[in-house]
Each structure stands twice: as structure tokens, then as C-alpha cells.
Amino acid sequence: LDLSNCSLQSVPPGLAEATAAIILDLTENPLTAVPSASFLGFTQLQSLAVPLALECPGGSDAWQNVTVDRSSRLCQGQRNPCNSSVQLAWPCPENSVCAPDGPGLVQCLCDSPFHGYKCLREGPFPMLLFGGILGAATVSLSLLLWGTQRRKAKSP
Amino acid sequence: MAVPGGLRRQPANRGLVSHCTHHHIVVFLLTFFSYSLLHASRKTFSNVKVSISRQWTPSCQNSTAPELRPYELWNSSHLFPSAEEATLFLGTLDTIFLFSYAVGLFVSGIVGDRLNLRWVLSFGMCSSALVVFSFGTLTEWLHFYNKWFYCCLWVVNGLLQSTGWPCVVAVMGNWFGKAGRGFVFGLWSACASVGNILGAFLASCVLKYGYEYAFLVTASVQFAGGVIVFFGLLTSPKEVGLPELGADEDEASVEEDANRPLMGNDDVDDDDQNYSIQATDNDNQPKAIGFFQACCLPGVILYSLAYACLKLVNYSFFFWLPFYLSSNFGWKEAEADQLSIWYDVGGIIGGTIQGLISDVLQKRAPVLAVSLLFAVGSLFGYSRSPNNKLINAVIMAITGFFIGGPSNMISSAISADLGRQDLVKGSSEALATVTGIVDGTGSIGAAVGQYPVSLIQENLGWMWVFYFFILM
Numbered sequence: 001l002d003l004s005n006c007s008l009q010s011v012p013p014g015l016a017e018a019t020a021a022i023i024l025d026l027t028e029n030p031l032t033a034v035p036s037a038s039f040l041g042f043t044q045l046q047s048l049a050v051p052l053a054l055e056c057p058g059g060s061d062a063w064q065n066v067t068v069d070r071s072s073r074l075c076q077g078q079r080n081p082c083n084s085s086v087q088l089a090w091p092c093p094e095n096s097v098c099a100p101d102g103p104g105l106v107q108c109l110c111d112s113p114f115h116g117y118k119c120l121r122e123g124p125f126p127m128l129l130f131g132g133i134l135g136a137a138t139v140s141l142s143l144l145l146w147g148t149q150r151r152k153a154k155s156p
Numbered sequence: 157m158a159v160p161g162g163l164r165r166q167p168a169n170r171g172l173v174s175h176c177t178h179h180h181i182v183v184f185l186l187t188f189f190s191y192s193l194l195h196a197s198r199k200t201f202s203n204v205k206v207s208i209s210r211q212w213t214p215s216c217q218n219s220t221a222p223e224l225r226p227y228e229l230w231n232s233s234h235l236f237p238s239a240e241e242a243t244l245f246l247g248t249l250d251t252i253f254l255f256s257y258a259v260g261l262f263v264s265g266i267v268g269d270r271l272n273l274r275w276v277l278s279f280g281m282c283s284s285a286l287v288v289f290s291f292g293t294l295t296e297w298l299h300f301y302n303k304w305f306y307c308c309l310w311v312v313n314g315l316l317q318s319t320g321w322p323c324v325v326a327v328m329g330n331w332f333g334k335a336g337r338g339f340v341f342g343l344w345s346a347c348a349s350v351g352n353i354l355g356a357f358l359a360s361c362v363l364k365y366g367y368e369y370a371f372l373v374t375a376s377v378q379f380a381g382g383v384i385v386f387f388g389l390l391t392s393p394k395e396v397g398l399p400e401l402g403a404d405e406d407e408a409s410v411e412e413d414a415n416r417p418l419m420g421n422d423d424v425d426d427d428d429q430n431y432s433i434q435a436t437d438n439d440n441q442p443k444a445i446g447f448f449q450a451c452c453l454p455g456v457i458l459y460s461l462a463y464a465c466l467k468l469v470n471y472s473f474f475f476w477l478p479f480y481l482s483s484n485f486g487w488k489e490a491e492a493d494q495l496s497i498w499y500d501v502g503g504i505i506g507g508t509i510q511g512l513i514s515d516v517l518q519k520r521a522p523v524l525a526v527s528l529l530f531a532v533g534s535l536f537g538y539s540r541s542p543n544n545k546l547i548n549a550v551i552m553a554i555t556g557f558f559i560g561g562p563s564n565m566i567s568s569a570i571s572a573d574l575g576r577q578d579l580v581k582g583s584s585e586a587l588a589t590v591t592g593i594v595d596g597t598g599s600i601g602a603a604v605g606q607y608p609v610s611l612i613q614e615n616l617g618w619m620w621v622f623y624f625f626i627l628m
Contacts, residue, residue: 040225093215093224107225117211118230121366130373138380145388149182149396 004028004049011038023047026054027072039102048075048103058104081106095119179390183331184340186389187324188347190281193381194320195351196358197288197374202250203359203496204292207367209242212301235301245303249310256311260318268323273391277327280319281382285375287313292371330392345507349500349560356497502553503560510561 001021003012005028018024019041027049036057039045048063049072050056056075060066061084064077082098092098092108096119101107110119214231215224224230236242268276291309295301324347332340358377359370390396 093230101225105225108230109226110229116366117233118215120207120210122364125362125365125369131376134376134380138383141384142387145182145186145384149179149388149390 001025010034016041020044025049027051036104040105042102043078043100045078045103046076049073050075056103058102062104075103078103093118095122179393179396180331182388183327183390184344186385187327188344188350190277190381190385191320191324191347192351192354193374193378194281194284194317195348196355197284197371197378198253198317199352199355200288200292200359200370200374203356204363204367204370205243205246207363209236209239209246211296211367212236212242213239233301235303249306252307253310253314256314257318260315261322263315264319265322268319268326273323273327274386274389276319277323277389278382278386280316280323281385282379284313284316284320285379285382287316288371288378289375293368293375296366296368327389327391341511343508343511345511346504349503349507349556352500353497356500496552498549498553499556500560502556502558503563505553506557506559506561507563 001018001023002025004025010031011034015038021042022044024042024045024047029051031051031054034050034054034057039057048056052068052071052073054073056063056066056073058081062079062081063075064079065075067074067076078100081100081104084104092106095111095114096108097111098106099109110116113123115121212233212235214234214237236245264276264280287309291306291313295305328341328344355374358373362369362373
């Protein structure tokens with residue numbers, strides 16, 4: 001995705017939809033500061049070129065290779081942020097695991113059998129089994145009791 | 157089938173065994189389990205409090221830790237901004253439940269005396285099951301979280317659940333005579349504690365799938381119970397033509413004649429005889445007594461107030477124990493649930509043994525007084541108990557024994573005694589009304605106490621909660 005020389009003052013709002021980009025070129029734009037959240041979702045990004053004034057998003061630790069040119073900075077080889085020191089200091093909550101979410105950005109997704117809000121729920125509920133057992137027990141008990149008890153009842 | 161007249165007057169030695177038919181056993185079990193199921197659904201709510209408050213709040217925010225992503229997974233539920241507010245709201249829900257339960261008890265006692273007990277009971281069970289289902293399960297499936305909706309549903313639930321207790325006590329009173337009443341009722345009043353255990357067990361099994369399934373399970377089992385009760389319950393011996401209990405216990409033959417005919421299916425009588433018996437029957441149609449008349453019976457007010465205090469403590473334990481265990485000692489919710497079962501076990505044993513003792517002694521009040529003294533001591537011991545599961549369980553059982561025991565006894569055996577006293581012999585259907593009054597006052601006391609409990613806990617910590625209990 002080539003956005004060089006587009007006279008961008010700030011990150012265009014449509015950028016968020018281009019998360020599948022592998023190569024992104026933002027050079028020769030009068031960009032001043034870019035919030036790191038604008039690269040949310042760019043997990044496939046392997047090569048990012050930014051104007052010299054900008055740092056690589058996520059810092060130099062997030063990239064394997066940072067080369068500085070006369071007029072641009074080239075960030076190459078996005079590292080998995082889940083191995084970084086920041087992540088190890090503050091891990092994901094219970095039942096969830098770290099997953100990359102862009103350069104230097106992490107998200108916590110639910111671990112395998114867990115799902116639902118805050119990963120509180122484990123596994124699917126055996127609805128059919130439960131309904132079947134309950135229904136059968138109810139019907140048989142009702143019939144049994146009706147036969148032995150109420151059949152002899154007089155109406156008041 | 158002609159029944160010889162000699163059988164009309166049963167021999168003097170009553171005792172439990174002499175007229176115990178399979179009907180008695182079935183009635184015992186049915187009423188036992190129907191009330192257990194009602195209690196189980198209440199217990200479910202208190203057991204899943206931790207999960208619900210987690211569902212209603214966004215993830216814990218330390219200002220230093222970066223925000224969790226993805227947003228929908230961790231922070232999207234903003235019903236309450238923090239766990240403390242959620243806790244307060246849960247306490248409020250408990251309070252309004254108990255208030256509406258108390259109001260409903262006063263009403264249901266009167267209603268139950270006038271309508272067919274079987275209909276009232278199964279209607280109450282089934283509709284309460286539906287309300288609990290929509291409270292816990294529907295709101296989660298539809299992702300519809302609304303505080304007012306929860307409050308309204310819980311008020312309705314309180315009113316519906318209140319139909320249970322007066323009805324089951326009245327049915328038991330119809331079937332079981334005064335002789336073995338203390339023991340039988342003591343054993344039977346374990347139904348509340350069994351319901352707690354059942355609810356705790358079901359909830360802890362299903363909790364891992366999500367709290368909505370805990371509600372689903374208890375609601376559907378309760379609904380099934382309501383259906384079974386409808387098909388299987390006989391509200392009183394006269395429905396199958398067995399001797400009505402009031403008649404057996406009288407020595408005076410005058411009163412015996414005045415009561416409705418003992419053998420309802422006795423068609424050997426010729427028409428004149430039948431007609432005169434019918435006339436007497438109409439005169440002595442069980443008149444449910446008025447509310448104020450019931451209040452003025454001796455002992456009703458006294459026991460009601462005592463029961464109010466007891467029930468406050470009992471219900472506070474009931475509602476807050478799992479929460480206390482997991483927040484104070486950091487145990488996991490499922491373990492806390494399982495341990496809180498021990499309190500109910502103590503209550504069961506206590507109710508039975510104390511009922512037995514009071515039967516043997518023929519006096520109920522002294523047993524209650526002694527037990528309450530011990531209760532104070534055991535509460536004190538519990539407030540100091542250490543973070544050791546075994547010791548905690550033992551002390552909890554002892555506390556349950558001394559608090560739950562008299563509580564069970566007052567609510568069941570004594571209510572049945574009061575309702576069937578000599579003063580109301582003519583209108584013996586007062587039982588449900590009296591039970592409603594005693595239990596209603598108890599519930600008001602418990603309701604009033606709930607809100608202070610959560611307030612005290614928030615501000616002063618758990619030790620003060622225990623001191624408050626001891627005061628009561």
C-alpha cells in the first residue's frame with residue numbers, strides 16, 4: 001500500500017480498513033505524530049516506511065530491522081509482541097492468551113475451551129442431554145404419582 | 157365399599173406408625189421436595205453472585221496497566237462501573253426480594269386457606285420458575301441488561317415464591333397429627349436446607365458453562381416439580397376418604413359428630429342420613445379465619461418477632477456466605493459454594509434433633525432458648541475462624557446447627573401447633589394463615605437486615621457484620 005507523497009497531515013481514517021497490508025509506505029508526508037493505536041490490526045505488516053520525523057510504531061523493539069535513510073525510516077520484520085518484556089511483566093487475565101494485534105500491540109483472546117465475555121465460560125452446555133433427562137423424569141414421575149394418588153381423589 | 161362404623165373411632169394410641177399410609181409418605185416427599193426446589197432457585201442466585209458481578213462490570217482497571225483489547229471481550233459491559241457497585245445492587249436485590257416475599261407470605265396464607273392448596277402451590281412453583289428463567293437466562297441470551305427489569309422480576313419472584321411455604325405447611329398439617337409432630341416436622345423442615353444444598357450443588361456443577369445455565373437448570377427443575385406436584389399431591393386426607401385428623405384427636409364425642417363425616421365414601425347411609433350430615437358439613441365448612449383473628453392467637457406475635465430476628469441471621473448467612481468466603485479468604489467461587497453446604501447440614505441435623513427433643517419434653521420454648529444461647533457462642537467462634545477449610549467447615553456446621561435448628565422448628569412445627577390450637581378448632585384451615593404471618597414477620601426482619609449487612613460490610617468490614625449478628 002503506497003501512500004507516499006500524499007500530503008497527509010495526519011493518519012487518514014480509512015487506513016484502519018487496510019489491515020491486510022503487508023507493505024505500507026507513508027514517506028514524504030508532513031506527518032507529525034501518529035498514535036500507535038492507528039496500527040491496530042496490522043498483524044501482517046512486514047515492511048513499513050515512515051518519514052524520518054516519526055518513530056517506528058511500537059518502538060525499535062517491535063521490529064527486527066530498523067534502517068534509517070536520508071528522508072525516511074524503514075521498519076522491517078514485525079516481531080511477535082507477545083515475547084517482549086512488557087508483555088511478560090503484565091500478562092493476560094485468566095483463561096486468555098496473548099495474541100499480536102499490530103506492531104507493538106497485544107490483545108488477549110480466550111484460550112481454547114473458554115468463550116464469552118471475559119472468557120468466563122468453559123465449553124458448550126449439554127442442552128439436549130439435560131432436556132432429555134429432565135423431560136423423561138418429569139413425565140414418568142407425574143404419571144406414576146397420578147396413578148397412585150390422585151386417581152382416587154374425590155372432587156370437592 | 158361399606159366400611160363398618162366401628163372403624164370410625166380409632167383406638168387411643170396414636171403414634172406415628174399407626175395410620176401411616178403410602179399417601180403420607182408421598183405427601184411428605186412431595187412437599188419436602190417442592191419447597192426444596194423453591195429454595196434451590198433462591199440459593200442459585202446467591203451462589204452466582206460473583207459471576208454475575210463480573211458479567212456486569214468492565215475489567216478491572218489499574219491506572220498503570222494498558223487497556224485490554226478486544227474491547228467487546230473485556231470492557232463492553234458497563235451496567236455497573238465497578239464491582240463494589242454491583243455488590244451493592246445485589247444486596248438491594250436481596251432486600252427487595254425478601255420484602256416482596258414477606259408481603260406475599262401474608263397474602264398467600266390467606267389465599268391458600270381459601271383456594272385449593274394444590275393449585276396454588278403448583279401455580280406458584282411454575283410461574284416462579286418462569287420468572288427466574290427470564291431473570292437469569294433470557295437476559296443473558298438476549299444480552300439485555302437493565303437494572304429496573306431485574307428489580308421488577310425479582311419482586312414478582314418474591315411474591316410467587318411466597319406461595320410455597322404456607323401451602324406446604326398446611327398440607328403437612330392436614331396429614332400429620334400432633335403426636336409425632338415435633339419429630340416429623342423437624343425432619344421435614346430440613347427441606348429448606350436440603351434445597352440449599354441442592355441449589356448449591358447444581359449451581360457449582362453448571363457454573364463453568366456460564367451463570368445463565370445455573371439459572372436455567374434450577375428454573376427448569378422447579379417447573380418440572382410444579383408439574384409433578386399438580387399431578388400427584390393430595391392436599392388432605394379427606395380427598396381420598398381417609399379420616400380427617402381433627403376428628404381423631406378429640407375425646408369429646410360431641411365435637412366428633414359436629415365434624416364432617418369421617419368416611420366420605422360411605423354410601424351405605426340412606427338419603428336422610430346423608431342429607432343431615434351434609435347440612436352439618438355446610439355449617440362447619442372450613443372457614444378460613446380472618447387476618448387479625450389469626451394475629452391475636454396466643455403466641456403468634458411472640459413467636460413472629462423471635463422468628464424475625466432468627467431469620468435475619470439465617471438469611472444473611474444464606475445470602476452472603478459464599479461471597480464472604482471468596483472475598484475474605486480468596487477461595488474460588490465453586491469451593492466456597494461447596495463449603496457453604498456445611499451450614500445447611502448443621503441446620504438439618506439441628507432441626508431434626510431439636511424437634512425430637514421438644515417432642516419428648518412436650519415443650520418447645522426451652523429447647524429454643526438453650527439453642528439460641530449456644531448460637532451466640534458459635535457465631536463468636538465463627539467470626540474468629542482461621543483460613544483453614546476443615547476448621548471453617550466444622551465451625552460452620554455447628555453454627556448452622558444452633559441457628560438453623562430453632563429457625564426450622566419455629567417455622568414449621570410451632571406454626572402447625574399454633575394453627576391447630578383449640579381456639580381455632582372450628583376453623584382449622586387457619587393453618588396457612590398463621591404460617592403466613594409467622595413467616596412473613598420473619599421475612600420482614602430478614603429483609604430489613606439485608607441492606608445493613610451490605611452497608612456494614614462495605615464500610616466496616618466483615619467483623620462488624622458478625623457483631624451485628626450476635627446482637628440479634
